[in-house]
Structures are given as C-alpha cells and as structure tokens.
Amino acid sequence: MASIDAGGDGGGKKGPGVKKAKKLSTTVDMTPMVDLGFLLITFFIFTTTMAQPTAMNLYMPKDVDKPEEQNKVKESGAFTIMLGKQDVVYYYEGLDPTQIKTATFKTIRDEIIRKRQNTNPEDLVVIIKPTIDATYKNTVDILDEMTINGIKRYAMVDISPQEYQLITITEAAAGIK
Amino acid sequence: MPSVKIKKHVPTNDMTPFVDVAFLILSFFMLATKFKPEEPVEVTTPNSVSSQVLPEKDAFMVSVDNKGRAFVSVDNPGFRQILIQNLNDTRKLGLTTAEIKSFVNAPSIGVPFGQLKSLLAMDPEQAKKIAQPGIPCADSTGGELYYWIRDALSAYSGRKLNLLIKADNATKYPDFKNILNAFKKNDQNKFLLVTTPEDAPAGTALYETRQKQINGEK
Numbered sequence: 001m002a003s004i005d006a007g008g009d010g011g012g013k014k015g016p017g018v019k020k021a022k023k024l025s026t027t028v029d030m031t032p033m034v035d036l037g038f039l040l041i042t043f044f045i046f047t048t049t050m051a052q053p054t055a056m057n058l059y060m061p062k063d064v065d066k067p068e069e070q071n072k073v074k075e076s077g078a079f080t081i082m083l084g085k086q087d088v089v090y091y092y093e094g095l096d097p098t099q100i101k102t103a104t105f106k107t108i109r110d111e112i113i114r115k116r117q118n119t120n121p122e123d124l125v126v127i128i129k130p131t132i133d134a135t136y137k138n139t140v141d142i143l144d145e146m147t148i149n150g151i152k153r154y155a156m157v158d159i160s161p162q163e164y165q166l167i168t169i170t171e172a173a174a175g176i177k
Numbered sequence: 178m179p180s181v182k183i184k185k186h187v188p189t190n191d192m193t194p195f196v197d198v199a200f201l202i203l204s205f206f207m208l209a210t211k212f213k214p215e216e217p218v219e220v221t222t223p224n225s226v227s228s229q230v231l232p233e234k235d236a237f238m239v240s241v242d243n244k245g246r247a248f249v250s251v252d253n254p255g256f257r258q259i260l261i262q263n264l265n266d267t268r269k270l271g272l273t274t275a276e277i278k279s280f281v282n283a284p285s286i287g288v289p290f291g292q293l294k295s296l297l298a299m300d301p302e303q304a305k306k307i308a309q310p311g312i313p314c315a316d317s318t319g320g321e322l323y324y325w326i327r328d329a330l331s332a333y334s335g336r337k338l339n340l341l342i343k344a345d346n347a348t349k350y351p352d353f354k355n356i357l358n359a360f361k362k363n364d365q366n367k368f369l370l371v372t373t374p375e376d377a378p379a380g381t382a383l384y385e386t387r388q389k390q391i392n393g394e395k
Contacts, residue, residue, distance in 0.1 A: 030192030037199030041206060048210035055341070055369035056227040060357060062366055083350070109381070136241075136348035140223040140372060147226055150382035 077123025083134035225372035245352035246311025250285030263328040322359040343371035
C-alpha cells in the first residue's frame with residue numbers, strides 16, 4: 001500500500017480518561033491520477049507524430065533548347081523505364097522502344113541489377129519516363145530504386161508520343177484499364 | 178458449530194505502480210514525438226530509403242494533395258511578411274495591412290490570387306473551414322505558382338532556400354510535373370521531396386554499403 005504508517009502507539013500508556021486519538025488512514029486513492037495520466041497519453045498520441053519525415057533529393061536537368069547541347073546516351077548503356085497505369089512498369093534496353101517489356105515494381109529491381117552487371121559503369125544511364133497515368137508514389141519508388149541499386153546516372157524526362165502509344169497498345173493487350 | 182470469524186476487508190487495489198507506468202509512457206511520448214504541423218489537406222507521403230533529415234529552416238514547401246491542388250507554406254513568419262508584400266506589389270493585390278497580417282499568421286495558402294483578398298479578410302477560424310481550390314499551376318508557364326516561387330526567391334535573395342515538394346501517394350504524375358514546371362521556369366532544378374523513411378531492402382547495393390558503414394564505425 002502506498003500508505004505511510006504514521007500511526008502506531010508510540011505515545012506510551014495514557015491515563016484513564018485520556019481518549020485515544022483515532023487512527024486516520026493516510027492511504028491516497030491513486031485512481032484519478034491514473035485517469036489523468038492516461039488522458040494525457042491519449043492526448044499526446046493523437047496530436048503528435050512519431051516519424052520524422054525525410055527528404056529525398058531530386059535534381060532535374062535544365063531545359064536545353066539546342067539538341068547539340070544535350071547529353072548523348074550510348075546505346076549499350078541506355079536503360080529506359082516507363083511507368084504506366086496500375087503500378088505496371090515497362091522497360092527496354094538500348095534505344096529501340098519497340099523492344100518493350102513488362103515488369104512490376106518487384107521485378108524491375110532484378111532487371112536493373114542485371115543491366116548494371118552487364119554494362120560498363122561509365123556508359124550506364126537509366127532514363128525514367130513516367131506516363132500521365134503514373135502516380136507520384138510510382139515516381140518516388142522508381143527514384144528510390146536508383147538509390148537502392150547504386151545507379152549514379154539517371155534522368156527523369158518526358159515520354160515521347162511514340163513510346164506512349166506503344167504502352168497504350170501493350171496495356172490494351174494485357175487488359176489493364 | 179464453531180465458526181471462524183473473518184475480518185471484513187474492503188478490497189483495495191494499489192494504484193501506485195499504475196500511475197508510475199502511465200507517467201512513464203506519458204514522458205516517453207512527450208520527449209519522442211513532435212506536434213503535428215497544421216495542414217490544410219491530408220497528404221500521405223510515399224516511403225523512401227533516403228536518410229537525409231528534412232530541413233526545418235528556410236523552407237518553401239509546395240504541398241499537393243491527391244486531387245492535384247497545390248498549397249504553398251512557408252515556415253518563417255518574417256519571410257512570409259516579405260513574400261506577401263512582394264506579391265502585393267508585383268501582382269497588385271491591393272491587400273490592407275490587416276490582410277497582410279492575416280497572411281503572416283496563416284499556415285498555408287491554396288487559393289488563386291483573385292480569391293486571396295477575400296480569404297485573408299475572413300476570420301481565421303472561418304477561413305479554416307473553407308475548401309481552398311489550390312493555386313493554379315496547370316499550364317506550361319507554371320500558372321500563378323510561378324509568381325509565388327519567383328517572389329519567394331526574390332524575398333530570400335542571397336540565401337539558400339530549401340524547395341520542398343510534398344505530394345500524396347495518389348497524386349497523378351502530371352500534377353507533380355506542373356509543380357516541377359513552375360520551379361523550372363524560375364531556373365530552380367534542385368528539390369527535396371518529402372518522404373517517410375523506410376529501410377533499404379536486404380541484399381541490395383545500398384543495404385550492403387550501409388551495413389559496411391555500420392560495421393566500420395563499430
């Protein structure tokens with residue numbers, strides 16, 4: 001018990017007629033304090049956040065008007081990833097968009113790792129092209145894949161109409177709406 | 178039959194350890210957490226493996242919700258004051274001193290310039306209930322967001338301004354692209370995307386470098 005034993009008969013014997021002082025209990029009821037404690041806990045749980053948000057760097061290329069000022073990509077090192085509807089990813093190696101292949105966010109990592117192992121590290125450039133159907137989460141996820149797999153050179157650019165058309169055809173064939 | 182007299186006791190429960198635990202948890206929550214910042218819209222940020230801490234100071238944040246509405250928020254009240262005065266001058270908003278003060282106290286703004294004056298003239302409690310339509314940015318010139326960014330940059334001239342973009346998981350890419358466009362029109366190409374941390378997946382290149390760092394430090 002959280003009581004302090006303050007009573008006791010330490011006073012010795014008292015004469016007749018002297019009334020014994022009534023022993024008062026010093027126990028404090030802690031229940032309201034518990035109530036208050038948990039009320040405050042609930043308040044803190046609801047009004048605060050645990051996770052500290054982090055920041056992810058995104059460097060966009062500067063718009064260049066003249067085509068001769070743009071960086072050239074070697075065919076052997078190019079790896080293009082396109083983000084489509086329903087979290088589906090399309091990719092092709094080299095510069096020929098007709099070699100399009102379908103993947104998901106789970107399987108694209110193996111493809112990136114395979115490409116990185118088979119390519120001269122200086123030539124490897126990953127080009128990310130989100131379509132208008134992609135979500136922001138897809139974009140962040142694929143940028144994250146670059147960090148996860150240690151890809152040093154990557155760029156996020158707009159999709160060309162030809163590539164978008166190819167994706168639309170593939171999507172229609174696979175029944176993705 | 179002899180009966181055993183049982184002394185009657187009121188069943189009491191000692192609550193002290195309970196209080197101890199309650200206040201222990203309470204102090205943990207007070208120390209480990211941070212108050213949620215006031216936001217006009219709910220934005221669930223995606224996860225990333227990035228471990229860089231989000232800069233709190235000198236931040237100019239554009240939040241985009243899942244419908245593509247853009248909101249501007251600035252952390253520093255002094256900077257908010259310069260920003261609104263700049264905008265008032267360049268965009269001829271005709272704001273009164275009281276309306277400027279109302280902007281300085283507002284956590285974030287997501288209305289076109291045309292509605293800014295009426296929003297700021299409102300009572301702050303009332304203004305919170307109004308669904309803000311977002312800052313227009315849906316054209317190739319960056320829309321009105323372009324002017325927000327331009328005046329923020331000029332208000333912060335000389336010092337580094339952290340450009341934060343906070344978008345929702347379900348935000349469509351074209352909406353995000355519009356925000357990037359508005360920044361690009363101002364020659365800004367370096368951004369920080371607000372994300373929730375997650376661990377690097379086991380077995381990947383990043384996971385191994387991080388493991389090496391941990392082992393190297395020990």
